Amino acid sequence: MRIAVVGTGxxxxxxxxxxxxxxxAVTCIDINADxxxxxxxxxxxxxxxxxxxxxxxxxRAGRLHFTTDTAAAVANAEIVFLAxxxxxxxDGSADLSALWxxxxxxxxxxxxxAVVVTKSTVPVGTCAGIERRLLERTGRQCRVASxxxxxxxxxxxxxxQKPDRVVVGVRSADVGERLRSLYAPFLRTENPxxxxxxxxxxxxxxxxxxxxxxxxxxxxxxxxxxxxxEADIDDVRRGIGHDSRIxxxxxxxxxxxxxxxxxxxxxxxxxxxxxxGVPPRILxxxxxxxxxxxxxxxxxxxxxxxxxxxxxxIAIWGLxxxxxxxxxxDAPAIDLIERLLAADARLTVFDPExxxxxxxxxxxxxxxxxGPMEALDGAECLVIVTEWGDFRRPDFDDMARRMKNCVIIxxxxxxxxxxxRARGFTYLxxxxxxxxxxTVGGS
Ligand SMILES: NC(=O)c1ccc[n+]([C@@H]2O[C@H](COP(=O)([O-])OP(=O)(O)OC[C@H]3O[C@@H](n4cnc5c(N)ncnc54)[C@H](O)[C@@H]3O)[C@@H](O)[C@H]2O)c1
Numbered sequence: 001m002r003i004a005v006v007g008t009g010x011x012x013x014x015x016x017x018x019x020x021x022x023x024x025a026v027t028c029i030d031i032n033a034d035x036x037x038x039x040x041x042x043x044x045x046x047x048x049x050x051x052x053x054x055x056x057x058x059x060r061a062g063r064l065h066f067t068t069d070t071a072a073a074v075a076n077a078e079i080v081f082l083a084x085x086x087x088x089x090x091d092g093s094a095d096l097s098a099l100w101x102x103x104x105x106x107x108x109x110x111x112x113x114a115v116v117v118t119k120s121t122v123p124v125g126t127c128a129g130i131e132r133r134l135l136e137r138t139g140r141q142c143r144v145a146s147x148x149x150x151x152x153x154x155x156x157x158x159x160x161q162k163p164d165r166v167v168v169g170v171r172s173a174d175v176g177e178r179l180r181s182l183y184a185p186f187l188r189t190e191n192p193x194x195x196x197x198x199x200x201x202x203x204x205x206x207x208x209x210x211x212x213x214x215x216x217x218x219x220x221x222x223x224x225x226x227x228x229x230e231a232d233i234d235d236v237r238r239g240i241g242h243d244s245r246i247x248x249x250x251x252x253x254x255x256x257x258x259x260x261x262x263x264x265x266x267x268x269x270x271x272x273x274x275x276x277g278v279p280p281r282i283l284x285x286x287x288x289x290x291x292x293x294x295x296x297x298x299x300x301x302x303x304x305x306x307x308x309x310x311x312x313x314i315a316i317w318g319l320x321x322x323x324x325x326x327x328x329x330d331a332p333a334i335d336l337i338e339r340l341l342a343a344d345a346r347l348t349v350f351d352p353e354x355x356x357x358x359x360x361x362x363x364x365x366x367x368x369x370x371g372p373m374e375a376l377d378g379a380e381c382l383v384i385v386t387e388w389g390d391f392r393r394p395d396f397d398d399m400a401r402r403m404k405n406c407v408i409i410x411x412x413x414x415x416x417x418x419x420x421r422a423r424g425f426t427y428l429x430x431x432x433x434x435x436x437x438x439t440v441g442g443s
Contacts, residue, residue, distance in 0.1 A: 001182060004029060004077035006070065006102050007120070008039065010046055010156065010260070010327065011149050012083030015119055017054050018160045020064035022185040027065045027073040039066040047326035047353040050157040070102075074109045079182065081147075083119040085260070092267035093275075094123050103130055107137035115143045115175050121205050121265060122146075123272055127169060127198035145170045146198040147179060148205030153259065154324030165192045169201025206272075209265040210283060215250040216257045217289035223253035223431025224296070233431025234413065253430045255332035255385055255411035256293035258321035263290065263330045294332045297383055297411045298339035300428050304381065304407065309343035313404070315379040317372055318386025318412075319351035319358045326353040332411065333385040334361070341365060350375040352388055376402040387412035396423050406437060 001024045005016040008030040016028040030036050035045050042059065044052045058064035067073050074080055084098040099120060110116070116134070118127060127144045134142040146169035151159035166183045170176040176195045187193055196204070223233040233253050241248035257263065266287050270280035305312060321331035328334060333349075337358075340347055347366040349358065355368050369375035372390060376382060376399055384391060392414055400406050400423070407426040408415070420427035420435045427435040 001025070001078050001178075002076050003027070003079050003081065003182075004073045005081045005083055005119075006030075006074075006106065007082065007084035007098070008032075008035060008066065009083065009085065010048065010153055011119055011151065012081070013039075013044075013046070013055070014048065014051065014151060014156045014160050015081060015083060015149065017051065017058055017064060018157065018186075019182070020058035020061075021054055021161075023063070024182070025063055026058075027067055027077070029067055029070050029073050031068060033068050036066045036068050048153065048156050049324055054157060070105050071109045074106045074114075075111065077111065077114055079178065080106060080110065080114055080116045081119045082116065083149075086120045086122055086264075086268075087260075088264040088267050091271060093271040094121070094264070094268040096122065096126065099126070099130075100133070103133050104137065107134055110134070110138065110142060112140070115145055115178060117145045117147045117179070118202075119147055119149050121148060121209075121261065121268075122202060123268060124199050124202045124206075126202060143172065143175050144198070145175050145179065146201035148201060150205075150208065153327055154322060161186055162189070163187070163191060165194055167194045167196065167201050167204050169196055169198035171198065206265050206269040209262055210269050210286070212250050213257055213262040213266045213290065214282065214286045216252075216254070216262075217286040217293070219251045219253050220256065220293045220296075220430070221289055224293075226431040227433070230433060231431075232417075232433065236431075253413065254293075254387075255297050255336075255430070256290045258294070258329070258331040258334075259327060260329040263287070266290075294335040295339070296430065297332065297336050297385065297409060300409045301336075301340065301345075301381060301383060302343065304409070304426075304428065307343075309340060309345040311344060311346060312381075313346045313348065313379050314340060315369075315375040315382045315403075316347060316349040317351075317375065317382060317384045317391050318388055319349055320354035320386050320388075323386055323388045324353075326351075326357055328354050328357045328361075331385075333358070336383060336385060337362065337366065348375045348377075348379065351386065352390060354386075373398055373402060379403050380405045381407040381409060383409045383411065384414060385411050387414060396425070400424070 003024050003026045005012045006029045008028040016026045020026040086094045089095040127146050130144045168179045226233045240246045270283040273280035319333040350369040350372045410429040413429045417435050424437050426437040
């Protein structure tokens with residue numbers, strides 16, 4: 001099939017590349033000319049494991065093209081995917097300005113047989129709105145479908161090529177069949193291809209993310225309670241997870257959820273609920289709990305040092321909102337950096353992939369270490385924000401030699417409290433009893 005993907009970000013680039021890899025002729029379009037130029041040179045503007053090889057292979061095979069020329073790319077396409085950003089507006093609703101601008105720009109060039117498909121996460125009713133807008137602009141009833149994306153950054157290729165399910169929202173069976181045929185190579189293990197209305201499909205994406213965010217905020221709230229009840233969240237997690245009605249997935253306490261999806265999607269669903277007169281009580285609590293959780297690491301640092309942070313050398317491991325990505329949008333590390341900089345702490349940070357994105361925000365206000373161990377030299381405290389594999393089994397003896405104080409504040413519960421105690425570290429994790437080394441303290 002001939003496919004155009006408008007918006008070549010985390011979702012658009014993965015979508016376009018994976019469809020090219022299954023034999024389609026794909027053109028990825030972006031208004032960011034610099035991004036397109038880099039892609040044409042074979043440079044991948046984001047970090048996503050496996051993506052570079054796949055882009056290179058399909059571009060070389062002539063199946064994958066990049067352009068800023070929307071008109072030419074769309075004119076021939078049988079399917080046009082819309083994959084532009086839908087960030088939060090000031091009131092929490094989804095800002096669809098990029099999407100509408102794309103709809104206006106593709107309208108005059110759409111092939112009469114083309115199907116326009118929303119891959120972006122869009123509020124319920126957006127497909128219907130696109131149908132109306134295309135009717136106004138083209139004078140004909142265009143076919144519009146919803147096909148939300150469930151990939152996870154850091155595992156995006158695998159998620160796209162082996163999806164748990166594919167959801168499409170369509171108004172006619174033939175559009176459903178066209179999309180079923182496009183996805184057939186990815187569903188050979190009989191995972192379901194679910195066909196529903198565009199409204200249910202649009203809703204499905206928000207509900208999926210909102211429920212996952214709810215699990216995270218729930219476990220974070222009870223983790224904070226565990227700390228004050230002399231309980232250990234990891235024991236409690238094991239205690240509940242074996243119940244088949246509960247399970248273990250997405251019940252790890254941490255520094256709060258971030259990224260470009262959960263925070264904005266929870267708020268957008270709440271905004272839709274308010275518009276329809278349904279009070280979003282749970283969604284509001286999930287969001288507020290998360291905002292508070294993103295402050296927990298900063299609070300633990302401040303508390304440990306009795307509020308005296310000015311000039312204090314502090315190391316941070318992990319900046320991306322989760323491992324295996326360079327994405328720092330809404331990342332808990334950003335909240336931590338803001339708070340520590342406001343208190344005049346001296347920060348040295350390390351992340352395997354996300355440092356350029358943080359450097360673009362903070363420049364030389366913080367220091368960027370060449371490796372995790374280098375970040376620790378002279379530090380009075382290490383704060384772990386992202387659970388990169390590299391941080392799971394460090395050389396604790398080397399850490400102890402490099403750090404001024406052996407203090408770890410762990411936002412991802414990577415280490416065993418008993419082990420930390422035996423090694424003489426002060427270890428403050430989430431939802432666990434503090435391990436306080438007798439010789440170091442909050443001076
Ligand atoms: N990132 C994820 O993990 C993920 C997962 C599932 C769904 N989504 C959804 O997918 C959508 C895209 O997310 P993303 O993370 O890929 O965003 P992104 O910011 O990485 O990419 C969006 C791209 O669209 C381009 N763009 C903006 N306006 C344009 C226009 N008029 N014409 C052409 N290109 C234009 C931007 O330059 C950018 O490259 C969002 O709605 C998001 O909620 C994201």
